[in-house]
Amino acid sequence: MKKLIDYVKKSGQTRLGFVLILLIIYWLKTLWAYYVDFNLDTQGFFQNFIAIINPLPVGILLLGLSLYIKNTKAFYSVAMTIYIVLFAWLFSNAVYYREFSDYISISTMMATSSVSAGLGEAALKLFRLWDIVYFLDFIAFGFLVYRKAFHWDKTPFHKKSSFAITAFSVLLFSINLFLAEIDRPELLTRGFSNTYIVRALGLPAFLGYNANQTYNAHRDRSGATASDLEPVKQYITEHYAQPNDNYFGIAKGRNVIYLHLESLQQFVIDYKLNVNGVEYEVTPFLNSLYHSSSTLAFSNFFNQVKAGKTSDAETMIETSLFGLNQGSFMVQYGGSNTQQAAPYILSQNGGYTSAVFHGNAASFWNRNNTYKQWGYNYFFDQSYFSEATAENSFQYGLNDKIMFADSIQYLEHLQQPFYTKFITVSNHYPYTTSLIGDEIGFPLANTDDETINGYFATANYLDASIKAFFDYLKATGLYENSVIVLYGDHYGISNSRNPDLAPLIGKDSQTWSDFDNAMMQRVPYMIVVPGMTNGGIFDTYGGEIDALPTLEHLLGIKSDNYLQVGQDLLSSQHSQIVALRTAGSFITPKYTSYEGKIYYTETGLEITNPDETTQKEIDAIKEATAAQLATSDAIQTGDLIRFFDNGLPALDSSQYNYIDSLAAEIALENKLGTQSTSLYSKNGNKSTIELFKAPNYLELHGSTTATSTPNTGTSSTSTSSNSQ
Incomplete structure (x- = not known):
């Protein structure tokens, strides 16, 4: 030694x-x-x-x-x-x-x-x-x-x-x-x-x-100047879609609640998984919303993300500007660019308080910095919720029911009207690790791909979580005074796995094409306006870029005052051209361009030798999508909003701090006294936490079927099937 x-x-x-x-x-x-x-x-x-x-x-x-x-x-x-x-x-x-x-x-x-x-x-x-x-x-x-x-x-x-x-x-x-x-x-x-x-x-x-x-x-x-703003403003003016008089302002003054449906695709809506002759409705609650007269539902709403995935979806939903062609806007520019996003716009048009609830780390996708630039007053991340354990979370954060339950203590102290976003994670790839114990029960599909097999069970869990939250909103009275927007952020099953999924949705794996992959980019988009009776399912073609102008018009705010490249989905002037982030790719009611091939959207047949008229129409659509993407990119990479004067006061991101947010909420309640509009204050300074109830799968259904054997899937428009 x-x-x-x-x-x-x-x-x-x-x-x-x-x-x-x-x-x-x-x-x-x-x-x-x-x-x-x-x-x-x-x-x-x-x-x-x-x-x-x-x-x-x-x-x-x-x-x-x-x-x-x-x-x-x-x-x-x-x-x-x-x-x-x-x-x-x-x-x-x-x-x-x-x-x-x-x-x-x-x-x-x-x-x-x-x-x-x-x-x-x-x-x-x-x-x-x-x-x-x-x-x-x-x-x-x-x-x-x-x-x-x-x-x-x-x-x-x-x-x-x-x-x-x-x-x-x-x-x-x-x-x-x-x-x-x-x-x-x-x-x-x-x-x-x-x-x-x-x-x-x-x-x-x-x-x-x-x-x-x-x-x-x-x-x-540094290469951008104020003069670069002129063609952008011209584009915005020329492509503005006037609001629909039947819907403009119908949700004015209401709370806005965004529910981010992680990796949920449109094909699961009204879908039933057939297991040994028994049909299991995957998303019974979302299906009921989809068919409600109080819901504006869109059957041809597409995700428009690229490498930024969820962050791209958030960027479009909040700003009506695209993510980047490479990388994530939120990561590369989100914490530094001047931006006019929904939280800040609503704070200046209606005095909205804003908050995000997410059971993952604040730094993921650079949210903690980007949200300040977007004007979010509060960000309740993983640090505000239950300690993550193997029983209540997985690698992407707390499971949804836990996240919603833990969010109530912060939601009830928010001043109204509020603009909130709840980001779910349980329906996240690989779809095999987020559910354990008494939450296991919904049957697994029986394909050669475990990712596909687990997807329906986690989607069902997400559906149950959303229902539990809606029940809470109704129990507290928040439901009637809110507009609830639900959206899927991006595909859950990747294109490479789609052939294995094909038999479950009535398709042939051998004939599966890039056109089918394009159609699988549909994601749910529903706007629930309690009390409205003229809702319905709209077949308008649109995408995430159109979400903000649509919401603004429902709230009675004209979107032409902002640098937004999307259009109101309810407007008769909506172009119905869905630009995908990959150059030359688009989807319209007539034509679809995907992976370098052109198809007739109605039939899925490839167009190999277009006539002159068809070629001109396709070229015009390509030019339109290129112009929309170029305009957005100019704004994003050139930070052009810093040169834009539309009367909105400049946002000072240094004034936002996401530490000890509950204490800040309560301090504001005390300061406002009888003028406080929080749910907690309106409820006689009593908490509503006990009103949130989220029973597990076993409590809801009494038995488990997760080990079920061979099954097939069917798609139906009925929602009265044997729900499990």
């Missing part, structure tokens, strides 16, 4: 040993920050293993640079400087995270006022007793220098050995990146979340990644 100690002491007195000591200390400090200060939401051995090793590659690379230096003083000075910079970046992020639940970005550092707003006078309050751990090595090093017990190695390190260490660090980083891509495919191209980047690659790598994003965004933004 003594020999080992002597060997360690001797090794530590060499230049390489000194660098290794700094590396090990930095590595240990980073792990301390990961598991004490940050919430990386690591799950399972693999993610924890990646998090444990990720400080090493960049640490070796940077600290190893000092080994190239021959001069003794210069070597130790450079090594310590690199270490101090790494430490400063780590510790500043640890402190910053305590206030903002995010990591320091280039934009944050450039916007010093916003940093000081959060960390200035209150900085000392962010320090914790355990922070002494971060400084123990400095104390020890100072003591050694003071006692002259520190040995300065004057022997230069071999250049070839230095290069070998650099090469090793690059190899190690490549392995780290490879493992990260296995855990989260398209990690760097799609962005997802700052937390994901840090968890996978570490804080220094996150800084480089964020710097590249910031540079690209700044490059696009």
Whole structure:
């Protein structure tokens, strides 16, 4: 043992040993920050293993640079400087995270006022007793220098050995990146979340990644001028669809409740899964809404997302502007661009209070920053809800019934009218991990694809969750004074799996085509207006880009005052051209262009030799879709709304803080006193939490059928079948 100690002491007195000591200390400090200060939401051995090793590659690379230096003083000075910079970046992020639940970005550092707003006078309050751990090595090093017990190695390190260490660090980083891509495919191209980047690659790598994003965004933004706004305004004016007099303003002043139906596709509406001769209605409650005279339902509503998936859908729903052709707008531009989104528009047109409820991490899709730019007053994320366990959650957040139940305590304190969005997650790929225990019961399909097999069960769970929330709205009286919008964000079954799905929906796998894939991009879109009797099912072709103008007109707000490229779905002037994000792809009542092929929409037949008239019509549609996408892209990448003056006051995102939101709600209630319009105040300062009831599958149906054997599916318009 003594020999080992002597060997360690001797090794530590060499230049390489000194660098290794700094590396090990930095590595240990980073792990301390990961598991004490940050919430990386690591799950399972693999993610924890990646998090444990990720400080090493960049640490070796940077600290190893000092080994190239021959001069003794210069070597130790450079090594310590690199270490101090790494430490400063780590510790500043640890402190910053305590206030903002995010990591320091280039934009944050450039916007010093916003940093000081959060960390200035209150900085000392962010320090914790355990922070002494971060400084123990400095104390020890100072003591050694003071006692002259520190040995300065004057022997230069071999250049070839230095290069070998650099090469090793690059190899190690490549392995780290490879493992990260296995855990989260398209990690760097799609962005997802700052937390994901840090968890996978570490804080220094996150800084480089964020710097590249910031540079690209700044490059696009800096090249734009106010003159670029003119063709955009002209496009908006020429393509504005006048509101339908029968519906304009019918929901004026009502609360707005958005229900995000994760991965739900239109084909499940009115669909029944046949199991051994018994039909199981997948979404009985949503079906009842779909056929209600109080609902404006759309049978040809398409998702228009690309790589940004859910974030693209949110961007379109909130702003009537498309996501990006590559990556996620919310990740790349959402936290910095000037935007005029629904929450802020309604705050200035009706005094709406806004909030989002979502049982996942706030940083996913950069929501915590984007929502501030959109004007959301509150964001209740995973940190506000029940602690995630294997029983109540899976990798994408809390299961829906738990999320809704936990949201009530915050919803009831919101001032009315409010604009809210509830983002569900249980019906999320892979559809095999979110339901356990007494929630298991709805039969699984019997195909060769487990993803398809589980999809109907999670969709049924989502349906039951939505019904429970509607029951709560009715029990509290919120229902009659609200408009509830339900939308599917994107496909749940990917195109590559559709041939396996085909027999369940009455199609032939062998003849399944790209046209069928295009039609599978339909998602539910329903607007429930309690008390309305002239609703119905509309066959208008439209998409997520059209949601905001449609809602605005129902609320009595003319959408032509804003830079929005969508059109009111209820307007007779709606073009019925659905532009898909992939260039040249579109869907209209007459023609569909998908994967480079053109089809007749009514029959699905491919058009191989169009006549002159047909070709002109197709070319005109292509030009229209290209113009819509180009206009949106100009606004988004050029940040053109900053030049736009429509009388709406400029939004100051620094005024939004999503920490201690419940306390802020209650403080506002107390300040308003008898003028408070929250449900809690209207209910005589009594909570409504007990009015939310969400029985599990076993309580609802009394038996389980999840292990049922071979089945087929049928589609029907009836909703009175044997619902399970």
